[in-house]
Amino acid sequence: MNEVDFKEKWDLEKPIYKAWGDFVLENIENGIRDSGESLDVFFKIPPSVRLKSNESLVDKAFYRPGKNYSDPYNDIEDKVGVRFVVLLLENIDKICKYIEGSANWSFDKCKHFNLDREREPLLFTYQSVHYILRPVDTFNYGGVEVLPNTPCEVQVRTLLQHAHAELTHDAIYKSKKAVLPAVHRTVAKSMALIETTDDFFTDVTKKLNEGPVEQFSVQRSLDEIYMSLTQIEPLNQKSSLAIFDCFEKFVTEDLPNDIEDFMSENSFLVDSIKSNFDSGGLYRQSVVLFVYYLLRKRKQRLMADWPFSMEKLEPLANDLGVSLYS
Template identity: 25%
Template sequence: MNQEETREKELRMEFRTLLPHLESWGNEVDKTLKEILHEFILTKKVQIGPAFRVKDEDKYIEKVTARKAYNNPLIETSDKVGTRVVLLNTKDLVDVSDVLMNHDSWNITKDREWLKEVESNPSTFDYQSEHFVVTPKKETLLDIDFNALKCEIQIRTLLQHAYAEVSHDHVYKGAYKNDKPILRKLAKSMALMEATDDYFNQIFDLIGNPNNKENDLLKNLGILYKHIVPEKEVYYSQDLSDLYLPLFYNKPFNVGNLDGFVENNAQLKNWINRSNLLLFKHPIIIMLAYFLRNDQDYLCENWPSTRSQLEGLHLGLGYSFSDY
């Protein structure tokens, strides 16, 4: 066995020894990401959640022997284990990056910052992604050098992810990485994606405008719900909101009327607390109760859900359902 074969054998043994620790750390990083990004997941800003992967042994050996010379590859390489979070737009990316950097259960560095790359090369349209490297805190370790347990976290948007999948797997690492016409079309596609992302951000700004009447309604419903039934578990679901909001959109009313409605309906708290229906755990129930009290015919004629849910609403709020 020659010197190079001996070295590669040693590298493989070192990697295999570290492997279970890499898997454990990758799992812990995923768990932490799911916890600290819970609100982003809940509001569907996370499109693809974290799912760590450990680098293939042969790929690791190729990297540390053929691609670059390392003095201490176990310590110097940062992608032996990695995970990724894919978001909806670049504004979410900035917010998530801040959450990661401010979390204190790991040591974290930013390995790649796409916004600065764009600022430095404004005429270049290429791969975009935020790269972080996290290691455990020293006090959480047993006998493993924490510098060897580097996990790379990639944060990118759905559009950036689509570009990366095409460019990484089919162009830059394939037989076409020097094909100028392909590279030009790839750059044009990223330019188009950036423009699309700008439009998406403008759309989300309009959707999230606090002066938007639907947003104002949902905000007030949430406040009223916690006020009248503070002890009840709240179920927030955008899908459920979207199902019933057209009732308000097609026949809007002064949102301020809800305060008086709640104050003048002392039994509403008891009805909501008593029901076990999921619908009664969502603040939208107050709007439905308002329509049921003030415009029952409109509510029933335009009911967007199932008949059984309509019956459950009536009976749950003390109304007869025999006429519908």
Template identity: 25%
Template sequence: MNIDIVDIQKKYEKNFNDYEKFANFLKERLNYLFLINNFTPAKFETRVKSIKSFIKKVEKKYPKYKDPFHDITDIIGLRIITYYNTEIDDVIKILKDNFEIDYENSSDKENLLDYDKMGYISVHYVCKFCDNNNSFPYKFEVQIRSLLQHVWASIDHKLRYKTYIEIPKQIKRKLFRLSALLEVADSEFTSIKEEIEMLEKFYENKFDNKKYNLRIDISSINYYLKYNNDRIKNIAKNFNIERFKSFESAKLDNLERKLLHFLLKTNRHFIYDLDDFLNIIESNQSLIADLLDNEIIKKLSIMINSSCSFLIAFIILIDLEIDRVKKILNLTETQLLKILKLRETLNSLKCRDIVIKK
């Protein structure tokens, strides 16, 4: 064998730190590219081929690799796992837009199995990073899979390649049947994602244009709160309520069902009913503050830390049975009379508005 393994090993050991530095650089670079392209991988990892693995590949493929440091393209490897199979195309576009592609050593998604075959579809891109300031001499290989493809490939590798036995055909057939099922599941997950996105666009269009003729449900409430979060936060500030979570953080409290319960209980069945209620509070902030004392506001503020809890608290204050309000807020008789006075005043204003509109 005309190959100096010792010399190759020494050279690889000498280069190893540079390989690791480049792998770390690539990880940072790709994370940045993912961020600006609004892509979130299910998993992203880098690795440098171990010395043992590199030497083993050189020996196994000899004399194919005359210059192993140039010819072996996966010394530095990246694995990008996507949630959906359609996102593989998004990753490929990011690679093509930002790196030089060695197409001769890459396998594209278009090289699919025949229609009557089953198995793992491999997507590998061999790339090189170049810009105006730097040109790194190392190529690297990017492996791209969907999460379900990754599950199948990992288990298949563990079962078939980590054993000394020859796997019988009927067992191989079982493995490939599973790959077909996972391929169907991959497509179904993508289809479900697209249906959800269509629903999101429907709600976004409605709320962008303030078309509030939507039935009250969890989805419509969530979008109303999202689109009116800053508005409600500003109203709350005028009542000296400063403790206010961000919309995304408050959503974790799962108060939307409680708000839904109170809205339906108070005969509000459409989003425009909810918006009318908020308009009443917004238009009469000074009146509400004047008719209630600071102690009542303080008791309300304990209940409020988000736009959702704000609406719940004010529905309780303005619309809930007075005995329940007294119990929930632990009110004195004097405070109870103030709330009754507030309700009477707001009702008269509502009635007057109805007459004016007519």
């Protein structure tokens, strides 16, 4: 296949690759969203589907030193790609787990930095996770027929790994002059530092997420109770963290159940929450259920350690009829 035929074929098949890339992106985003993550927070760079331009594809197929493709059109597997950039190594694991567990495609795990580290323990270089995904069967997406041999490259990396990749790709790989060994050395040093920092990030997040509130997913349980009672989605703020922090010792595995029981015994509180939702404050947050519960069951401790002004407790005490200053 000469360059002209190559370009023609690529122009013809671009919509197929685009459709497959769109499907992969949408599917992974849905999977991550369903696991309870907010996509805006989870992905540090909004992921998008990228088709290789004609020029760069031809360049890679015919002029890249060291690459000698026998069937360049099919051998090049990153004609369409999707990149996911996240903050933490554990976020990468989450995406990998989803990709590997999905029945929507067959996957080929062609690169993982953990394997690279084992293989070349003395080398500090580009780190990322790469998958090639292909449809299991011919299928139709948005009116386009996608064949099983259509590859899509998925890259998954941390923000720091991405920063390193950007630097090496743009500044070194495309450098017009020969790169000095000292520069290679400095780039390798920065990768060593990035790997160390990623480990520290993991460590910090782990320590921050240790505790009963996270262990028993109390926030999420309260959100669910709040929503099922009021039919309103809670607007949680940082103040709920401060409250959980102060009264962590009352957070147990049974707490969500206890609060559910408490709310069904005091179902009039649902109307109080709904009618005060617009007045803001604690009423908009699902932690309000925990505060009501403490007001009834642990009033003295609540008042002793309450992290905000007592005025914030007054309206809730009025709803429950609990005397604060008798």
